[in-house]
Amino acid sequence: MSLTIKSHFSNQFTLSFRTPVSKKLQSSNLYALRNKPIYGTNPLLQLAMSSVSGRNDGGTKPVVKSSLIDPDGGVLVNLVVPESERSLKTGEALKLPKVKLTKIDVEWVHVISEGWASPLKGFMREREYLQSLHFNSLRLESGGVVNMSLPIVLAIDDDTKERIESSADVGLVGPGGDLIGILRSVEIYKHNKEERIARTWGTTAPGLPYVEEVIAPAGDWLIGGDLEVLQPIKYNDGLDHYRLSPQQLRNEFDKRQADAVFAFQLRNPVHNGHALLMNDTRRRLLEMGYKNPILLLHPLGGFTKADDVPLDVRMEQHSKVLEDGVLDPETTIVAIFPSPMHYAGPTEVQWHAKSRINAGANFYIVGRDPAGMAHPTEKRDLYDPDHGKKVLSMAPGLEKLNILPFKVAAYDTVEKKMAFFDPSRASEFLFISGTKMRTYARTGENPPNGFMCPGGWEVLVKYYRSLQAEEATQQPAVASV
Amino acid sequence: MSLTIKSHFSNQFTLSFRTPVSKKLQSSNLYALRNKPIYGTNPLLQLAMSSVSGRNDGGTKPVVKSSLIDPDGGVLVNLVVPESERSLKTGEALKLPKVKLTKIDVEWVHVISEGWASPLKGFMREREYLQSLHFNSLRLESGGVVNMSLPIVLAIDDDTKERIESSADVGLVGPGGDLIGILRSVEIYKHNKEERIARTWGTTAPGLPYVEEVIAPAGDWLIGGDLEVLQPIKYNDGLDHYRLSPQQLRNEFDKRQADAVFAFQLRNPVHNGHALLMNDTRRRLLEMGYKNPILLLHPLGGFTKADDVPLDVRMEQHSKVLEDGVLDPETTIVAIFPSPMHYAGPTEVQWHAKSRINAGANFYIVGRDPAGMAHPTEKRDLYDPDHGKKVLSMAPGLEKLNILPFKVAAYDTVEKKMAFFDPSRASEFLFISGTKMRTYARTGENPPNGFMCPGGWEVLVKYYRSLQAEEATQQPAVASV
Numbered sequence: 001m002s003l004t005i006k007s008h009f010s011n012q013f014t015l016s017f018r019t020p021v022s023k024k025l026q027s028s029n030l031y032a033l034r035n036k037p038i039y040g041t042n043p044l045l046q047l048a049m050s051s052v053s054g055r056n057d058g059g060t061k062p063v064v065k066s067s068l069i070d071p072d073g074g075v076l077v078n079l080v081v082p083e084s085e086r087s088l089k090t091g092e093a094l095k096l097p098k099v100k101l102t103k104i105d106v107e108w109v110h111v112i113s114e115g116w117a118s119p120l121k122g123f124m125r126e127r128e129y130l131q132s133l134h135f136n137s138l139r140l141e142s143g144g145v146v147n148m149s150l151p152i153v154l155a156i157d158d159d160t161k162e163r164i165e166s167s168a169d170v171g172l173v174g175p176g177g178d179l180i181g182i183l184r185s186v187e188i189y190k191h192n193k194e195e196r197i198a199r200t201w202g203t204t205a206p207g208l209p210y211v212e213e214v215i216a217p218a219g220d221w222l223i224g225g226d227l228e229v230l231q232p233i234k235y236n237d238g239l240d241h242y243r244l245s246p247q248q249l250r251n252e253f254d255k256r257q258a259d260a261v262f263a264f265q266l267r268n269p270v271h272n273g274h275a276l277l278m279n280d281t282r283r284r285l286l287e288m289g290y291k292n293p294i295l296l297l298h299p300l301g302g303f304t305k306a307d308d309v310p311l312d313v314r315m316e317q318h319s320k321v322l323e324d325g326v327l328d329p330e331t332t333i334v335a336i337f338p339s340p341m342h343y344a345g346p347t348e349v350q351w352h353a354k355s356r357i358n359a360g361a362n363f364y365i366v367g368r369d370p371a372g373m374a375h376p377t378e379k380r381d382l383y384d385p386d387h388g389k390k391v392l393s394m395a396p397g398l399e400k401l402n403i404l405p406f407k408v409a410a411y412d413t414v415e416k417k418m419a420f421f422d423p424s425r426a427s428e429f430l431f432i433s434g435t436k437m438r439t440y441a442r443t444g445e446n447p448p449n450g451f452m453c454p455g456g457w458e459v460l461v462k463y464y465r466s467l468q469a470e471e472a473t474q475q476p477a478v479a480s481v
Numbered sequence: 482m483s484l485t486i487k488s489h490f491s492n493q494f495t496l497s498f499r500t501p502v503s504k505k506l507q508s509s510n511l512y513a514l515r516n517k518p519i520y521g522t523n524p525l526l527q528l529a530m531s532s533v534s535g536r537n538d539g540g541t542k543p544v545v546k547s548s549l550i551d552p553d554g555g556v557l558v559n560l561v562v563p564e565s566e567r568s569l570k571t572g573e574a575l576k577l578p579k580v581k582l583t584k585i586d587v588e589w590v591h592v593i594s595e596g597w598a599s600p601l602k603g604f605m606r607e608r609e610y611l612q613s614l615h616f617n618s619l620r621l622e623s624g625g626v627v628n629m630s631l632p633i634v635l636a637i638d639d640d641t642k643e644r645i646e647s648s649a650d651v652g653l654v655g656p657g658g659d660l661i662g663i664l665r666s667v668e669i670y671k672h673n674k675e676e677r678i679a680r681t682w683g684t685t686a687p688g689l690p691y692v693e694e695v696i697a698p699a700g701d702w703l704i705g706g707d708l709e710v711l712q713p714i715k716y717n718d719g720l721d722h723y724r725l726s727p728q729q730l731r732n733e734f735d736k737r738q739a740d741a742v743f744a745f746q747l748r749n750p751v752h753n754g755h756a757l758l759m760n761d762t763r764r765r766l767l768e769m770g771y772k773n774p775i776l777l778l779h780p781l782g783g784f785t786k787a788d789d790v791p792l793d794v795r796m797e798q799h800s801k802v803l804e805d806g807v808l809d810p811e812t813t814i815v816a817i818f819p820s821p822m823h824y825a826g827p828t829e830v831q832w833h834a835k836s837r838i839n840a841g842a843n844f845y846i847v848g849r850d851p852a853g854m855a856h857p858t859e860k861r862d863l864y865d866p867d868h869g870k871k872v873l874s875m876a877p878g879l880e881k882l883n884i885l886p887f888k889v890a891a892y893d894t895v896e897k898k899m900a901f902f903d904p905s906r907a908s909e910f911l912f913i914s915g916t917k918m919r920t921y922a923r924t925g926e927n928p929p930n931g932f933m934c935p936g937g938w939e940v941l942v943k944y945y946r947s948l949q950a951e952e953a954t955q956q957p958a959v960a961s962v
Contacts, residue, residue: 134872195683202676204685394612
């Protein structure tokens, strides 16, 4: 693991949480200015020219407030029980009827328990499920609306439902038999898989990765309730130090005195086109008057489809990108977003943006076809590549987030580097797809110079070669006739 | 046609529109009270105890204000061009590239032009389409939100798209070649049928009536724009006098000095169970202090599936129900809602409610499985029968409407009448389905006494017998072996 990146977080757990300097400031006109579009009526350019500063506790040194955006619902949800109550609650959980979680269920427990889905306090009950499915949002008791585009639900089968009977609470058990938490005041309702899939993905075609992996094998009931987690979810895969909770990220932004945080969601290796747009975004924010914009490079760490690059390889690749200086370690935070991936395009990109509000980011970068994939049975993209950013710009509950659409970057064969695509000389640009990149790595051919930093590219070559070697050993000993 | 019903509208076109007595009243606390739930936190019982009264123009006789609820967006849309401009606009339309409408497209033109879909001013452009599909609502420029659950779109094929080229406006031509209107500042975008179907119906199973009739044969492009209709849409089927526009209905409520209007959407014959709940609703509203609650009996008049009872038969049946005194003609208005039917359950019931806001109804009755049907390929209801009213109670933009869920009525075999179902003596109740009713009518067997008024039942028997006779003549002359 790269020390360069590790060093960003060396102090993270020893930091005391700084009380927000000025709650009043957040509701002031100055603060509100940020959310006003300045580029005419284009909702995709919701950037503003103001910066926010306040005074620190001592009243002398000016301090920049970096908890720049309130979590949804006003309070960041934290469902990990205090250590003092752990043994008591463990004893209680042991006596309850049990629900066995899959690996991906545990990823959702992780997500909910740390407040990424704030104000959600557990797996959805039917009221929340229906609002998510039909409106991509939840109405709060206060009358406000928060975005909630993916149903975050827990499925159980008939036998489990029978075992629970009329128990108000259930214990949650991990795939390895470990006691994970309690779900309280549960509500059990029907899991209409067809409807859930159709409304979430806009298709019911066979071959959707999350559907095949998670929904198809799941039970015909959903169980909602209030979650309590006995201790923070850990994976012990050498990457837990990257898994910063929304609160830890907010603390880190405070520590760095960020006055703008722009989040970049990704599940692929970082090439120089990505770097270009992230650096360009920083430049634009500085131009707008922000003094210390921080990039949250935020790879997704939960379930991904089989042909995506695995998390450990991606994290190694990302660390090389910072080591090689393509991104500036001083203004970049690399952390893992623990959510599983749905590949649900315009529906899912809202979740990706909403969860980053909770982590304290006030700018969100969105590109072409976010959370998209090829149609599983037809030769086309599953989603219109422009729908993601359009839907994001109009989504209920995301009004307070500044959406930054990005221009497409491609390899400029004249300048010999990644550059923003210029349609007036289209023929001079080369689009390097994931498939193309994979072919390069597999055949040992180098991509065009300047496509990716050498250190990062080496990580990928190593990975794809190991994959090839693995595939070779899995070949049948005798070729079929 | 029954004179009893006709008489309700005899003066409708000569009425002058009364200026709302007190605009201020609407925004007063008294008025606001109506929308506050009084039965604890149950969102389905959003009834209130207040009544509204004001003073009339003369200042002496108290007048009840009956324009009880503002149309969505504040202003009722009316897209019929003034008669003075008709010939000019007709001349203009003649010169434009043409889009040929189907019968059902014309039904939508009718719906949009009269303001049922206010604030929608034409077929949806992509921004509106995406919001409808993903959020079941539209955000207004003012920041407010209105409900809009069904995509109201116009499809065109490749050839038509090519013919339009870069023309800003197009002429709309009916199925018979008649010039109907103009669509201005058009936007053409992709018609992803699979996604539209999946997100609207929550299934892509073959056999959805609207999909088979409308979407499957339609073109691969959608064209949105601002609509102008050259003259009011008429059907010349002897039922046009029932087709009151939202403005005409509002005028009628004013004329009757209604202080509550409760709308009942239906597409089936009225049996005594329906009548029971409509009369019971009136009783409840009177108990709450309303002085003159008016029932809007509002059968859907657009496209319905083949095995539904046709509109003309239903209208005759409804008129008998009023003639026989099962519903009180003095407090009932029967009119036709011109929308086509989607059979899209919880998604469509929002449209049914939203459009009645625009027609001036401030109470909406919702029952079991609204806008539902059997799953086209599986042996079950397509939708959870309770989802319709749950979704309706939480739908964005419908907060100002009072939702009245109804108890299930069934035939009480002891009392020999339709009554609210009492689960404590379930075995004494008989549920008479549409299929069962059809079997009665076809075989000439009478339904249990008290199921439907004799006059209404006679209409159905006549219809089903004519259907049988028709089917008989369509039998192949030689039976297949």
